[in-house]
Amino acid sequence: MELRSNAPEGPIETAWERHRFDMKLVNPANKRKFTVLVVGTGLAGGSAAATLAELGYNVKAFCFQDSPRRAHSIAAQGGINAAKNYQGDGDSIYRLFYDTVKGGDFRSRERNVYRLAQLSVEIIDQAAAQGVPFAREYGGLLANRSFGGAQVSRTFYARGQTGQQLLLGCYQALSRQIDAGNVEMHARTEMLELIVDNGRARGIVTRDLLTGKIDTHFGDAVILATGGYGNAYFLSTNAMGSNATAAWRAHRKGALFANPCYTQIHPTCIPVHGTHQSKLTLMSESLRNDGRVWVPKKKEDCGKDPRKIPESDRDYYLERKYPAFGNLVPRDIASRSAKEVCDEGRGVGPEVDGRRLGVYLDFADAIERLGEDAVRDRYGNLFEMYERITDENPYKTPMRIYPAVHYTMGGLWVDYNLQSTIPGLFVLGEANFSDHGANRLGASALMQGLADGYFVIPYTLGNYLGHHGREILANTVDASSASTKAAVGDVEARIEKLLGIGGKKSPDHFHRRLGQIMWDKCGMARNKAGLEEALVEIPKLREEFYSNLAVPGSGDDFNQTLVKATRVADFLEIGELMVRDALNREESAGGHFREEHQTPEGEARRDDENFTYVAAWEFNGVGVEPTLHKEQLEFEYVKLTQRSYK
Amino acid sequence: MKITLHVWRQKSAKDRGDFETHRLDDVSADSSFLEMLDQLNDGLVEQGREPVAFDHDCREGICGACGMVINGYAHGPRALTTACQLHMREFGDGDEIWIEPWRAKAFPVIKDLAVDRSAFDRIIGAGGYVSVNTGSAPDANEIAIPKKIADQAMDAATCIGCGACVAACPNASAMLFTSAKVSHLGMLPQGQVERFDRVRNMVAQHDAEGFGGCTNHGECEAACPKGISLEWIARMNRDFLKAMVAERDTVSAR
Ligand SMILES: Cc1cc2nc3c(=O)[nH]c(=O)nc-3n(C[C@H](O)[C@H](O)[C@H](O)COP(=O)(O)OP(=O)(O)OC[C@H]3O[C@@H](n4cnc5c(N)ncnc54)[C@H](O)[C@@H]3O)c2cc1C
Ligand code: SF4
Ligand code: FES
Numbered sequence: 001m002e003l004r005s006n007a008p009e010g011p012i013e014t015a016w017e018r019h020r021f022d023m024k025l026v027n028p029a030n031k032r033k034f035t036v037l038v039v040g041t042g043l044a045g046g047s048a049a050a051t052l053a054e055l056g057y058n059v060k061a062f063c064f065q066d067s068p069r070r071a072h073s074i075a076a077q078g079g080i081n082a083a084k085n086y087q088g089d090g091d092s093i094y095r096l097f098y099d100t101v102k103g104g105d106f107r108s109r110e111r112n113v114y115r116l117a118q119l120s121v122e123i124i125d126q127a128a129a130q131g132v133p134f135a136r137e138y139g140g141l142l143a144n145r146s147f148g149g150a151q152v153s154r155t156f157y158a159r160g161q162t163g164q165q166l167l168l169g170c171y172q173a174l175s176r177q178i179d180a181g182n183v184e185m186h187a188r189t190e191m192l193e194l195i196v197d198n199g200r201a202r203g204i205v206t207r208d209l210l211t212g213k214i215d216t217h218f219g220d221a222v223i224l225a226t227g228g229y230g231n232a233y234f235l236s237t238n239a240m241g242s243n244a245t246a247a248w249r250a251h252r253k254g255a256l257f258a259n260p261c262y263t264q265i266h267p268t269c270i271p272v273h274g275t276h277q278s279k280l281t282l283m284s285e286s287l288r289n290d291g292r293v294w295v296p297k298k299k300e301d302c303g304k305d306p307r308k309i310p311e312s313d314r315d316y317y318l319e320r321k322y323p324a325f326g327n328l329v330p331r332d333i334a335s336r337s338a339k340e341v342c343d344e345g346r347g348v349g350p351e352v353d354g355r356r357l358g359v360y361l362d363f364a365d366a367i368e369r370l371g372e373d374a375v376r377d378r379y380g381n382l383f384e385m386y387e388r389i390t391d392e393n394p395y396k397t398p399m400r401i402y403p404a405v406h407y408t409m410g411g412l413w414v415d416y417n418l419q420s421t422i423p424g425l426f427v428l429g430e431a432n433f434s435d436h437g438a439n440r441l442g443a444s445a446l447m448q449g450l451a452d453g454y455f456v457i458p459y460t461l462g463n464y465l466g467h468h469g470r471e472i473l474a475n476t477v478d479a480s481s482a483s484t485k486a487a488v489g490d491v492e493a494r495i496e497k498l499l500g501i502g503g504k505k506s507p508d509h510f511h512r513r514l515g516q517i518m519w520d521k522c523g524m525a526r527n528k529a530g531l532e533e534a535l536v537e538i539p540k541l542r543e544e545f546y547s548n549l550a551v552p553g554s555g556d557d558f559n560q561t562l563v564k565a566t567r568v569a570d571f572l573e574i575g576e577l578m579v580r581d582a583l584n585r586e587e588s589a590g591g592h593f594r595e596e597h598q599t600p601e602g603e604a605r606r607d608d609e610n611f612t613y614v615a616a617w618e619f620n621g622v623g624v625e626p627t628l629h630k631e632q633l634e635f636e637y638v639k640l641t642q643r644s645y646k
Numbered sequence: 647m648k649i650t651l652h653v654w655r656q657k658s659a660k661d662r663g664d665f666e667t668h669r670l671d672d673v674s675a676d677s678s679f680l681e682m683l684d685q686l687n688d689g690l691v692e693q694g695r696e697p698v699a700f701d702h703d704c705r706e707g708i709c710g711a712c713g714m715v716i717n718g719y720a721h722g723p724r725a726l727t728t729a730c731q732l733h734m735r736e737f738g739d740g741d742e743i744w745i746e747p748w749r750a751k752a753f754p755v756i757k758d759l760a761v762d763r764s765a766f767d768r769i770i771g772a773g774g775y776v777s778v779n780t781g782s783a784p785d786a787n788e789i790a791i792p793k794k795i796a797d798q799a800m801d802a803a804t805c806i807g808c809g810a811c812v813a814a815c816p817n818a819s820a821m822l823f824t825s826a827k828v829s830h831l832g833m834l835p836q837g838q839v840e841r842f843d844r845v846r847n848m849v850a851q852h853d854a855e856g857f858g859g860c861t862n863h864g865e866c867e868a869a870c871p872k873g874i875s876l877e878w879i880a881r882m883n884r885d886f887l888k889a890m891v892a893e894r895d896t897v898s899a900r
Contacts (some may be wrong), residue, residue, distance in 0.1 A: 008707035035698055051780040066701060067767050069807055070709040124780075129834045131776045133800040140790030158800060165803060173774035179771035210756060241702040273676040278684055279705050317831070385707070388724075388731050389678075392849060454780045506691040508684070553696045557658070558757045560699055561691055 003256070003616055003631040007111035012637055016115045020459055024466025031056035033473065034465055035309075037204055037219040038062070039191045039246055041174060042169055043446060044429025045225030047453030053161035053182035055458060060182055060217055061174070064190045064209060064241060069171045072227055072239040073449065076163025077382070078087035079147055080127075080446040082120040087144050091152040093117045100444060101638045103330055104409075105436020105606060106591035107259070107614075108386045110637055112416060116435050116444075119451040122157055126454055127420070130169035134158050148285045148331065148442020160284055160381045166446055167508075170453075180317060188214075192247045192491045192566065194222065194253045194425070198475055199482040201250075201425035202466075205491045208477035209563060212556035214491055215582045216484055221424045221461055222474045224250060225453065228430035231521070231573045232261065233579065234407035234515025237269060237282040243567040244574045247412050247431050255420040256616035256629060258413035258433035260574065261582035264404035265442055265524050269333035270389055271349055271358040280404040283361070283441045284382055288327045288334070289364035289410060290375065291399065293318050295346045295359050302348050306360055306398050317341055325645040332439045332591050332604075333645060335403035339524045340602070344400070349400045362398035367572070403524060407445060409436045409591060410581070413616040413631070417460035418452060423617075424472070426461060428452035433614065438590025443547035465486030492505040495555050498565045503548030507564040510545045514538065514575055522579050526598040531583040535576065539623055542572045573622055580617070584628065587611045608640050647673050647739040651686065653698050661753045665744070668852035675735040679722065680705060680712065682734055698846040699768045700759040707731040707871060713813070714749050714759045715746040720810035720869040727747045727806065728871040748809050750818035752856040763809050765821060772851035774827040789835050790854030802830040804872045811866035812875070817858030822866040826874045827884035832885055842889035849886055 026034070035058040046068055049061040049277070063071060083096040096117040101108055128134060128142070134156050135143040147155035158165035177183040180277040188209040195203035195216070203218040229244035230236040251257045268283045277355060294316045296302055302311050317337055319326040329337075338359045341347065349358035367375050372395060376383070383394045390400070411433040418426045420432070429449035465472070477484065496615040517537050521530035553559045588604035589596040589611070597605045614631040648671050656663030673682050675827055687697030702712040707728040714729050716722035722732045730753065733829075739745065753761040803826070811822035827847050831837030837844070853859075860879055867876045 037839055047780070054779045060797055064708075065703060065711060066763060067807070068768070069770075070711050072704070072709075075704045076710050077762075084786070110877060122783075124786045125783040126778075128786035129776065129778045131831050131834050132829065133796050133803050133834065134786075135800075136791055136793045136796040138793050140792050140796075141787050158803075161708065161804060164806075165800075168803065172770060173778075175767060176775045176777065178767075185767075187767075237711065240705060274674050276674060276677050276681045276685055278678070278681045281706055303758040335677075385731070388727060388733065390737060391676075391733070444683055458780070468753070469723050475752045504692055506688050508688060550694060552691055552694050558699055558760065559685075560695075563698055 001421065001618070001629050003614070003629055004414065005109055005111070005631065007109065012111060012114045013630055016118060023459055023463035024071065025315055026462045026466050026469065028056055032058065034058065034469065035060065035219040036221050036223060036461065037217055038223045038225065039204060039327070040071070040225035040227060040429070040431070041168055042225060042227060042429060042449065043452045044431070044449035045223065046167065046170040046174050047450050048223055048428060048457045049183055050170060050177050052461065053177035059177070059183040060186065060219065062189045062191055062206060063506065064188065066188050068174055068187065069168060070253065070396070072242050073167045073324055073446070074164045075239060076446055077160045077282065078286045079145065079156050079157035079162045079443040080123065080166065081147070081441070081443040082124045083117050083154060083564065084124060085110055086142060087153045089152045091154045091541035094331070095152065096120060096154065098638055100441060101437065102643060103441040104439050104641060106437065106608070106635065106638070106640050107589050107633065108435055108437030108613070109633060110635060116448055116451050119455045120447050122455055123447060123450045125164055127169050127621065128576065129457050130173060131167040132158060135450050145286060148328070150441070160379070161507045163446060166450065167264035174487070187467045189364060190563065192249065192494070193487040194250045195477065195483050195487045196253050196422055197306070197477045198483055200423045200472065202449050202477040203484065205487045210558050210561065214488060216479055216488060218477050220465060220469065221426065222433050223428060223457065224412065225428040226431045228411065229574055230405045230408050232514065232575045233405040233518045234511050235272065235277060235280050235519070237266060237280050240279060243570070244449065245567055245570045247427070248419050248570040249617065250412060250422065250425060252619050253422065253522045255422045255425060256618055257410070257577060258415040258616045259410035259581065260274070260578040260617065261522070261585060261592050262409035262438050263405060263578070264331060264407040264409060265335040265403045267331055267338055267403050268361065269404035270386065271400055271402040272352055274352060282404070283386060283399065283401060287361060287379060287382060290378070291327065291361040291363050292316055292359055292365060293327050293359055295348060297598060299345045301354055302346060306348065315341070315346070322645045329645045330439060332593070334357045335524055335532065336593060337401055356402040358402045360398035361401045363394060364398070367395065368508065407440055409433065409438060409440055413614065417463065418456055419460065419464065419565065424464065426457060428457060438592055444636045473494055494566065494569070495562070496560060498549065498569065499551050501546060501549045501551070501554055505548050505550055505552050506566045507549065507551070507561060510541060510549065511568045514572055517541070518575055518578070522582050525528045525595050528580050531579050534579045535583070538576045538579065538638050540570065544567070547571060577626065579615060580626065581615055584615060585611060606642070647675060647734065647737070649673055649737065649740070650742045652744045653758070654700070655758055658757060663755070673734055675733070676697070676751040677734045678705065678730060679716070679732040679734065680730050695784065697759040698759060702730055705730040708806060710808040713748055713808045713810055715748065715813060716767050720748070721814040721871050726871055727874055730844040748813035750812045750857070752788050752818065752820070753809060753812060765808070765857070766807050766809065766820070768855065769820070770827060770849055771825055773840065773847035774831070776831060777824065777840060791835060792823045795833055799830050802826045802833065802874065802878055805874050806872055808870060808871065810869045814865040814869035815858065816863055816865065817861060819860045820852055820857040821868070821879050822870060822874055822876070824848050825878040828882045828885065829878045841885065843891050845882060845885045846889045846893065
């Protein structure tokens with residue numbers, strides 16, 4: 001299979017504009033003839049569903065929560081980037097493009113990223129028009145902050161609740177279309193299989209989470225916007241329900257999965273408190289703008305009250321190692337540095353399993369410089385959340401933070417049009433692999449999800465239907481089609497199997513164990529031996545899952561254990577692919593750090609000669625080695641350099 | 647710590663439901679309330695019994711999915727805190743804890759502690775938006791908004807749609823929720839064009855869903871995990887009156 005990006009050639013600045021002109025349009029009267037299935041109504045799917053409905057398509061949308069307003073996107077705190085240059089501090093579309101490619105450690109497609117930077121500007125306009133209450137200056141204009149390693153202030157925010165406000169804007173637009181009858185919304189409905197007919201994505205098999213009813217839905221194109229797979233690690237900052245099932249099922253049906261090993265470990269999360277921990281809480285990265293990260297110089301001090309440790313005995317290790325960026329180095333570097341000092345035995349906080357895994361994020365200087373009120377104004381809600389969880393007051397004693405799994409840059413492979421390797425299957429938002437390369441910069445996921453949904457898919461979907469619409473409409477797919485029957489049969493068999501094992505352990509039990517393997521062997525630092533062990537352990541765990549899983553209750557009511565079991569079953573497969581990809585990538589790039597590939601100073605070492613490609617995997621069966629396909633990345637505009645933040 | 651739980655169990659909306667008692671002997675004070683329920687559920691599953699159903703997702707107090715009445719309080723005893731952000735250190739060793747679902751006609755029970763809050767989505771659908779299609783927006787800085795107004799709109803916009811206000815209200819009114827959205831958009835210049843239609847339509851939908859009227863008990867404000875203020879209800883009522891007057895005027899002018 002040859003992977004073609006389908007990105008337009010010629011000058012990058014006008015590529016999207018030319019592409020838009022070259023694409024086919026569907027005339028307004030014909031749009032009504034097409035039905036589009038949108039799975040997932042977070043920022044990416046919600047914005048797509050609303051916009052496509054506004055344009056006149058029939059839209060059916062799906063989410064597993066009880067309302068689109070609760071998608072995981074709601075939890076994003078820090079902000080959204082846009083190259084508005086409202087602050088006049090030297091930002092531009094080109095700079096955002098450049099920063100994103102560099103931040104991604106030169107493992108993304110230039111033309112996609114350039115388009116993303118261009119569209120960023122329109123997102124802010126759209127959101128403001130919807131009534132998203134962005135933070136403002138006293139003059140009434142929009143405020144910005146610098147965020148996550150950027151040297152310009154280009155991040156727009158709504159207190160510490162940017163994702164919430166953007167999602168509400170998008171949900172409100174979607175609600176308007178639902179009320180108008182243009183979108184048929186199916187909440188509490190989980191997609192469990194994709195229907196591919198005649199080589200095209202034409203439908204999905206769903207389960208109504210309340211009644212257990214297995215249903216089919218058909219359309220002329222299918223859009224997946226189902227979020228990331230970070231919960232393969234069990235503990236992560238993702239919402240409890242975030243899962244990989246939709247993407248994984250599409251992968252099994254032929255969609256290639258790209259760069260699964262690229263996972264982002266976020267440096268500022270609240271450390272694990274104990275064995276019953278169910279998820280980890282992010283403390284927005286914006287805290288690093290004013291907080292200083294340190295650990296004691298001496299191991300003996302690690303158990304002491306931090307306020308009693310004199311300045312001379314503290315190691316502000318980020319400021320020491322990276323004087324130019326200091327506490328604002330990119331996420332992967334900040335995370336790895338925290339792991340290093342903790343591995344040296346200089347971690348702080350209570351011991352969990354005999355180790356202290358935490359570093360201080362100290363606001364004492366900021367409070368002295370700005371006053372407690374100003375600090376409260378900026379971070380009040382985060383400080384409150386921290387106190388609620390840890391019972392410690394961060395105005396008085398330094399916060400403790402530790403890295404946690406946060407985001408997955410990998411995902412289903414898509415071309416410039418956001419189409420997967422299955423014609424008619426489009427993938428948006430965190431679920432696709434596209435724009436962040438090996439590491440995502442802060443405040444860029446919201447931007448990408450909304451760019452995909454509001455501004456890319458409305459055009460590229462039209463182009464697809466413009467070209468193939470007639471053929472698609474002529475080929476009816478319904479409940480009696482062989483492809484449908486096979487897909488439904490598969491879903492029914494899976495459910496029956498999970499209900500019938502009759503073992504002793506809950507789905508969470510297996511999920512936790514998978515998470516431990518992933519975190520230990522495919523986490524912040526990876527090596528060949530560990531990855532090879534994981535490749536033995538995961539299939540073993542999968543076997544145990546299918547022989548000792550307990551799912552009480554039945555398949556025809558609200559059975560949350562069954563829902564969890566279907567998701568864990570898929571995590572047990574995707575986990576293995578993540579490990580394989582990590583093993584294949586014999587270099588360190590962004591969120592993927594192979595211990596064998598580092599400089600003498602311990603920095604990541606890329607191998608541009610051999611690995612400047614997107615690794616896209618083809619499914620060949622469970623436990624069977626997948627086939628690797630490569631999309632070579634070309635860099636015409638950005639010069640490949642070793643990232644340096646010193 | 648050791649605790650005794652009395653948890654509401656109800657198979658479906660049609661079932662009567664009753665409390666079921668469980669003891670947990672080793673709960674960590676650092677666990678969240680929902681982690682404590684996970685612990686209970688894991689135990690039940692391993693005994694082959696059905697776990698307690700409850701909604702939750704973000705566990706960060708932002709998605710609004712969780713919600714249960716704990717010892718008589720919606721979201722439990724701690725002010726400004728969702729059930730998922732409540733921690734076991736709020737309770738004492740040996741405590742008895744009573745857990746029930748939201749109870750309101752407009753929120754039918756699905757199972758155990760999970761209820762159907764889709765009425766909220768329909769209230770938003772009735773007018774809780776600004777009608778602006780994608781792509782038609784002017785530059786974001788073309789409309790300056792005084793910081794104070796933007797901040798107040800943000801205060802109202804932080805509502806997470808959890809439904810605790812309804813659960814706490816003796817009339818099961820959803821006026822706090824409705825007024826938060828009406829006010830968020832009604833404060834901003836972008837929301838002016840549809841301001842009066844919005845309030846009229848949203849209030850009509852609120853009533854049609856079977857939520858009760860507001861008689862100023864103020865229980866909603868006390869229960870709200872996001873500190874949504876009663877003043878929004880007063881503001882909405884003023885807008886509603888203006889909307890009714892405006893409608894009468896246009897009708898009589900015809
Ligand atoms: C705590 C936290 C803070 C963050 N902060 C920021 C930030 O400040 N800035 C930033 O840019 N990014 C941030 N991110 C990242 C960003 O929030 C996400 O990457 C982004 O919101 C993902 O949006 P999405 O639309 O792709 O997916 P999601 O919001 O995850 O939505 C997925 C949707 O798919 C549905 N779904 C999933 N599976 C199925 C299925 N099988 N069937 C039916 N429906 C399904 C879900 O119901 C949901 O509607 C943060 C992430 C976290 C975890
Ligand atoms: S007003 Fe408060 S209690 Fe009511 S739904 Fe909103 S956040 Fe929940
Ligand atoms: S689980 Fe999201 S608010 Fe409680």
